[in-house]
Amino acid sequence: MTGMTIAEPGEGKNTLLAVEDLTVGFRTARGYADVLHAVSFRVEQGRTTCVVGESGSGKSVTCQAILGLVPRNGRRTGGRILFAGMDLAAADEATLERIRGRGIGMVFQDPLGSLNPLHTVGAQLRETLRLHTDLSELQRQKRALDLLAMVGIPEPEQRLASYVHQFSGGMAQRIMIAMALACEPQLLIADEPTTALDVTIQAQILDLLNRLKAELGMAILFITHDLGVVAEMADTVVVMRHGRVVETGPAARVLSAPEAPYTQTLLAAMPRLDVAAPVYRQRSAR
Amino acid sequence: MLGRHYLTKIVRGLLTIWIIVTFTFIALNLSGDPVDALVGDQASPEVIAHYREKFGLDRPLWQQYLAYLGSIAQGDFGLSLSDQQPAVSLIAAALPHTLRLGLLAFSVGLLLGIGLGIVAALNRNRPIDRFVMSFAVLGFSLPNFFLGILLILLFSLHWRLLPSSGDATIWHLILPAVTLGTHFAGTFARFTRSAMLEVLNKQYVVAARAKGVPRPRRVLWHALPNAAIPIITIIGLKLGDLVAGSIIVETVFAVPGVGRLLVNAVTSRDFALVQAILIMVSITMILANLAVDVIYTLIDPRMRAARAES
Incomplete structure (x- = not known):
């Protein structure tokens, strides 16, 4: 297991992203409700941080908030999101767009819903490059080809001229990854990127992400509810429930010796090959 | 094959025209004798018989029908009963007036309707959305003759700013085009709003935002083309309303177009002319549908693929 030597969050000096006391609320038909309560965690440079928790625990809202993508009826009411010396929570739309x-x-x-069905995959890749780089049209085309090759898509030339309906879910996710990495970001946020995929494809995508992380030296903020994926990916784990961070720590420690009762329950709920029935008997006896 | 897809469409279109020709033939024959309307009730039986023979109305109905179908197939739509000119040349004289008014009104409707629909969708449930939608409901529920007369009262009689009848200059066209265009704008705004609302929440629009695409480009490049399919469907259907609308608007504003020609032809039971106009209208509708179909495939690669397979 990697990540054994990582310091507890808050102590590392290689912090790339620091979420501090983030509080986000939503206006709903039944009134105003906070969905994130003072969420804090850190993402270290070149490391993978997994945010894990059940549905509705606030994982997705957390990563939406980092990029300022919270839906219109939501609002950040407190906290800071420090990235590269900037508070993203206080940044205006133009800054966020950059x-x-x-x-x-x-x-x-x-992934199939994330690509626009009416534009070619190549047009959407080149769009990202045109927004953020000074590359010429020719250079953009070449870079797009390189990116598809990088994420392991065969016949990239032909694929650039294809539309999303001509791709499988796994292929489309590779393209989304290529698009997200087109400008070599320091941080990749992956919001359950393998949940919609077959298990074998899921393993391929996880391998790809790990390989690219090593090649490009980026950090990954990985959202998942799958503890198997956590074990595969994480250096650091952030466990969330009901909009609060329940436990944070190095993956090896959290997975082997969870401190919070909720994390223990979460781990106990994971089916295991070596211990079959007792887990369930124990829970139903309560 | 793509060719076969369109061949089917064209054959179906011809079938539609045949049904329309047959239906109007029956309906007009049931509505009474056209010669009565032409010569008046004071005419002697000899005069009536003369005209009946002249127009072939003395023959059995099925012979008239077959003869009519035959001449239509050769492009001969017969002579107008009232002024003895070929029906086609009467339509040809009126058509430019209708086209000019119709295109202008349709452009007003498209620009205003789609623009307002986008603005409303982007400001959903805010006051500006409510205002735009109130305008839209008003626009498409106000009858054309009422809005037309209202505009004449205000702009021609009260303020004396614009002429109220004819279509000699662009100034003459403003009031009728606004009357007809407001109706289209109302419909297009409502459809654009709902289509845009649906598309703006799609994952690919969120994904575009997440990669730094600014809002104007998200709306125009990512969302609008995806919302265009239902909008274009409505535009195709509304081309039919253009004819219906122009009948009323041309009458209100005394524009010598096809709409007014049709009204006059119907009141004088001008059999050949009514037939010819109806055929022209149905051909327009069929061509509009065909154009909509072609535009679908230009916009959507999935439809292109489906058409190529079928």
Whole structure:
């Protein structure tokens, strides 16, 4: 297991992203409700931080908030999001537009829905490059080809002229990753990027992310509810529940000796090959 | 094959025209004798018989029908009963007036409607959205004759700013084009708003934002083309309303176009002319549908693929 030597969050001096006391609320039909309560965690340079938790725990809202993508009825009411010496929580839209796709790339759960069905994959890749780089049209085309090759897509030339309906979910996610990494961001936010994929494809995508992380030296903020994926990816784990951070720590420690009761329950709920029935008997006896 | 897809469409279109020709033939024959309307009720039986023979109305109905189909197939739509000119040349004289007014009104409707629809969608549930939607509902529910007369009262009679009848200059066209255009704008605004609202929440628009695409480009390059399919469908259907609308607006504003020609032809039971106009209108509708279909495939690669397979 990697990441054994990582210091507890807050102590590292290589902090790339620091979320401090982030509080976000939503206006709903039944009134105003906070969905994030003073969430704090750090992402170290070149490391993978996994945010794990059940549905509705606030994982996705947290990463939306980092890029200022919280839906219109939501609002940040407190806290800071420090990235590269800047407070993203206080940044205006123009500043955020420069960070999005350039300093921080993002991939989503539904790769087939994340690509525009009416434009070629190449046009969308080149769009990212045109927004954030000074490359000429020819250079952009070449860079797009290199990016597709980088994420392991065969016949990239032909693929650039294809539309999303001609791709499988796994292929589309590779393209989304290529697009997110087009401008070599320091941080990649991956919001459940393998949840919608088959298990074998999921393993391929995780391998790809680990390989690119090593090659490009970026940090990854990985959102998932799958503890198996956490074990595969994480250097640091942030466990969330009901909009609060329940536990933070190095992956090896959190997974082997969880401190918070919720983390213990979460780990106990994971099916295991070596201990079959007792886990469930124990829970139902309560 | 793509060719076969369009061949089917064209054959279906011809079938539609045939049904329309047959239907109007029956309907007009049921509505009474055109010679009565032409010569008046004081005419002697000899005169009536003369005209009946002249227009072939003395023959059995099925012979008239077959003869009519035959001449239509050769492009001969017959002579107008009232002024003895070929029906086609009467339409040809009126058509430019209708086209000019119709295109102007349609452009007003498209620009205003799509623009307002986008603005409303981007400001959903805010006051500006409510204002735009109130305008839209008003625009498409106000009858054309009412809005037309209202505009004449205000701009021609009260303020004396614009002429109220004819279409000699661009100034003459403003009031009728606004009357007809407001109706289209209302419809297009409502459809654009709902189509845009649906598309703006799609994952690919969020993903575009997440990679730093500024809002104007997100709206125009990512969202609008995806919202265009339902909008274009409505535009195709509304081309039919253009004819219906121009009948009223041309009458209100005394524009010598096809709409007014049709009204006159119907009141004088000008059999050949009504037939010819209806065929022209249905051909327009069929061509509009075909154009909509072609535009679909230009916009959407998935439709292109589906058409190529079928």
